[in-house]
Amino acid sequence: MNTFSLAVSQLARRPLQTALNAVVMSLGIAMITVLLLGHSQFQERMQQDGRGIDLVVGAPGSPMQLILSSVYHVDIPTGNIPLGPAREVIEREPAVERIMPVALGDNFEGYRIVGTRPSYAQHYGAELARGRMWEQSMEAVVGAEVARETGLGVDDSFAGAHGLGSGGHVHDYAPYDVVGVLDFSGSVLDRLILTPVQSVWDVHDHDHDHDHDHDHDHDHDHDHDHDHEHEHDHDHDHEHEHEHEHEHEHEQDHGDHGDHGDHGDHGDHGEYGEHGHDEPEYAAEEQITALLVSYESPIAAARLPREIDENTPWQSAEPAYQTARLMTLLAPARAGVQVIGGLLIVASLLSVFAVLYQNLRERRYDFAIMRAIGAGPAHVFRLTLAEGMLMVVLGLGLGLLLGHASIALLGEFTAAGRALGLNGLTWVTEQGALVVGVLAAGVLIALVPAWLASRTEPGPTLRRGY
Amino acid sequence: MTTAAAAASATAAIDAQGVSLERGGSAVLEVPAWFLPQGEHVLIRGASGSGKTTLLHLVAGLEPVGTGTIRVLGTPVSELDHRARDRFRARNIGLVFQDFHLLTGLTVEENLRLPLWFSGCSIGADEIGNLLDRLGIDGLLRRHPHQLSQGEKQRVAIARAVVHRPRLILADEPTSALDDRNAEGVLDLLRAEARASGASLVTASHDSRLKSHFEYHLALEAPS
Ligand SMILES: Nc1ncnc2c1ncn2[C@@H]1O[C@H](COP(=O)(O)OP(=O)(O)OP(=O)(O)O)[C@@H](O)[C@H]1O
Numbered sequence: 001m002n003t004f005s006l007a008v009s010q011l012a013r014r015p016l017q018t019a020l021n022a023v024v025m026s027l028g029i030a031m032i033t034v035l036l037l038g039h040s041q042f043q044e045r046m047q048q049d050g051r052g053i054d055l056v057v058g059a060p061g062s063p064m065q066l067i068l069s070s071v072y073h074v075d076i077p078t079g080n081i082p083l084g085p086a087r088e089v090i091e092r093e094p095a096v097e098r099i100m101p102v103a104l105g106d107n108f109e110g111y112r113i114v115g116t117r118p119s120y121a122q123h124y125g126a127e128l129a130r131g132r133m134w135e136q137s138m139e140a141v142v143g144a145e146v147a148r149e150t151g152l153g154v155d156d157s158f159a160g161a162h163g164l165g166s167g168g169h170v171h172d173y174a175p176y177d178v179v180g181v182l183d184f185s186g187s188v189l190d191r192l193i194l195t196p197v198q199s200v201w202d203v204h205d206h207d208h209d210h211d212h213d214h215d216h217d218h219d220h221d222h223d224h225d226h227d228h229e230h231e232h233d234h235d236h237d238h239e240h241e242h243e244h245e246h247e248h249e250h251e252q253d254h255g256d257h258g259d260h261g262d263h264g265d266h267g268d269h270g271e272y273g274e275h276g277h278d279e280p281e282y283a284a285e286e287q288i289t290a291l292l293v294s295y296e297s298p299i300a301a302a303r304l305p306r307e308i309d310e311n312t313p314w315q316s317a318e319p320a321y322q323t324a325r326l327m328t329l330l331a332p333a334r335a336g337v338q339v340i341g342g343l344l345i346v347a348s349l350l351s352v353f354a355v356l357y358q359n360l361r362e363r364r365y366d367f368a369i370m371r372a373i374g375a376g377p378a379h380v381f382r383l384t385l386a387e388g389m390l391m392v393v394l395g396l397g398l399g400l401l402l403g404h405a406s407i408a409l410l411g412e413f414t415a416a417g418r419a420l421g422l423n424g425l426t427w428v429t430e431q432g433a434l435v436v437g438v439l440a441a442g443v444l445i446a447l448v449p450a451w452l453a454s455r456t457e458p459g460p461t462l463r464r465g466y
Numbered sequence: 467m468t469t470a471a472a473a474a475s476a477t478a479a480i481d482a483q484g485v486s487l488e489r490g491g492s493a494v495l496e497v498p499a500w501f502l503p504q505g506e507h508v509l510i511r512g513a514s515g516s517g518k519t520t521l522l523h524l525v526a527g528l529e530p531v532g533t534g535t536i537r538v539l540g541t542p543v544s545e546l547d548h549r550a551r552d553r554f555r556a557r558n559i560g561l562v563f564q565d566f567h568l569l570t571g572l573t574v575e576e577n578l579r580l581p582l583w584f585s586g587c588s589i590g591a592d593e594i595g596n597l598l599d600r601l602g603i604d605g606l607l608r609r610h611p612h613q614l615s616q617g618e619k620q621r622v623a624i625a626r627a628v629v630h631r632p633r634l635i636l637a638d639e640p641t642s643a644l645d646d647r648n649a650e651g652v653l654d655l656l657r658a659e660a661r662a663s664g665a666s667l668v669t670a671s672h673d674s675r676l677k678s679h680f681e682y683h684l685a686l687e688a689p690s
């Protein structure tokens with residue numbers, strides 16, 4: 001027998017009161033825990049995925065949307081930009097280290113198919129777990145989580161669906177071949193399917209051909225492909241434009257070709273294509289969603305954004321600035337949740353006090369009996385303190401459990417949670433402060449009733465008989 | 467006083483000299499001299515308000531003694547500070563209350579373990595088993611007081627008073643609420659347990675039925 005087991009027994013005698021108390025406190029603790037964990041994991045994810053990307057160049061619109069869609073792959077794109085001209089402008093800036101294209105448009109079971117270059121995977125330090133990198137159009141390398149969740153593996157093939165969320169029109173005649181699977185990198189790559197930009201263009205050329213019943217033989221052979229592309233785009237300029245307008249309302253299209261009537265030379269896509277031609281570098285109709293730029297030196301920051309914003313029809317956005325802005329925008333909501341959680345905790349602490357204080361009256365005779373059969377004031381003091389602390393610890397434990405479970409469930413079962421990679425098994429230092437703070441408040445609140453209880457005078461109480 | 471008598475006095479269960487107590491300006495208790503040899507049983511008699519409970523509290527060290535000295539088991543409890551009195555009580559005294567008050571939040575077993583915990587003494591499991599056996603409560607350990615009959619409560623309360631093997635058992639009106647048969651039963655149990663552990667027994671009661679059961683008596687009268 002000890003103070004703890006005795007306190008447990010006393011609490012077990014009034015289960016409803018104890019449970020109610022624990023629930024109120026746990027709700028407050030859980031809210032603040034979700035807030036702390038969510039915020040820290042959100043921030044970490046933002047930092048991790050935005051690391052080394054100094055500037056994003058994309059279609060005009062909301063700069064935050066541009067960042068969210070092309071760096072974090074959560075929002076829909078702002079539109080498209082022509083790869084060649086945009087790249088040329090950026091390359092004129094000597095302090096640029098790396099330019100990575102991002103061409104969005106399709107998904108597979110809700111996982112985005114990203115047309116890009118191998119350097120994009122390298123940027124996040126992703127390693128191949130199995131297979132190899134792509135070598136040609138329609139070859140894909142899938143992220144670790146994609147492989148785990150969809151079961152895609154090397155030598156499998158799949159067809160992308162139109163749009164960026166699951167359930168769009170499926171391009172069932174243009175299957176991708178999985179040639180590699182990436183290892184977990186803890187970055188956004190885990191949830192992406194990477195493919196050369198050319199694939200994205202091909203899929204949509206194909207799509208149009210199919211829709212309009214063009215009678216081309218599509219074999220993904222690039223030697224032929226470009227001819228088809230040209231011919232077809234030209235003929236159906238009108239049709240495309242229509243489709244593009246339509247799509248704009250919910251999801252920005254990607255790699256759409258009809259918009260720009262200027263059908264220049266096709267051919268080599270430079271480092272983007274996987275085959276060599278001796279033709280001029282870019283084709284103006286080759287559209288991508290955005291270019292991610294890494295600076296070699298910060299000098300570029302002083303020149304490149306202004307160059308893009310003032311002298312081109314595109315816009316530039318800095319991930320660091322936009323994410324900081326996002327945090328500022330979210331601050332009031334966070335503060336709101338924090339206040340509500342804090343109030344719940346305070347309310348529950350007060351109710352712990354009320355319970356203990358009421359006990360003083362109800363159990364004075366019990367305390368007197370305890371004193372008579374040998375308890376010192378210290379025993380009574382410790383018992384009351386332990387009861388109070390136990391109530392606090394119950395609420396605290398339950399709240400932490402609830403908070404971590406909520407984060408884990410959000411990370412498992414919600415799209416946003418998955419995108420943020422929410423994980424219930426992490427612990428942040430602020431939680432330590434929360435725990436210590438609540439425990440300390442619990443001690444303070446239990447001290448007064450405990451002291452009063454310990455001063456119960458057994459003699460008079462027993463003589464009175466109540 | 468002979469040497470033998472002096473030795474007996476040193477280990478007397480109770481040796482009170484010139485004890486008196488005032489409360490709220492009026493005297494509530496006067497005990498000129500009272501001596502109880504170790505191992506004996508005494509009945510404190512007196513009308514309501516004569517100070518029986520008060521005297522038991524003084525002996526148990528629950529309240530400070532006004533004037534006079536009380537030695538209990540050779541220890542001058544009237545001179546101890548409250549901490550020492552608490553320790554002394556936990557070790558040496560077993561108390562039975564009029565309503566057999568058990569702690570309602572706790573099981574029978576927990577009620578019985580309390581005195582052991584408070585006194586810090588360790589009693590062997592067999593010895594406790596024997597006690598439960600004798601009182602016929604070994605099947606009740608997991609129950610709560612509200613699940614016990616009146617008679618079961620009394621026996622648990624008696625077990626709680628003796629489980630830590632105190633050398634002095636104090637019982638305040640243990641029979642006043644009971645019918646003849648039950649009163650006799652409780653008294654027998656108390657006396658048997660006191661004898662079994664070699665403890666002295668002080669019973670305070672205005673219940674005249676008890677008179678004939680005791681060899682030693684202390685008659686209290688409310689001070690005028
Ligand atoms: N705090 C107090 N102030 C004044 N008088 C008190 C106080 N406490 C007790 N008394 C008085 O002391 C006297 C003795 O009380 P005590 O409870 O010891 O009597 P008792 O013999 O046990 O009576 P009963 O048989 O009714 O239990 C009573 O007259 C009571 O009124």
Ligand SMILES: [Mg+2]
Nearest residue numbers: 518519520638
């Ligand atoms: Mg009394």
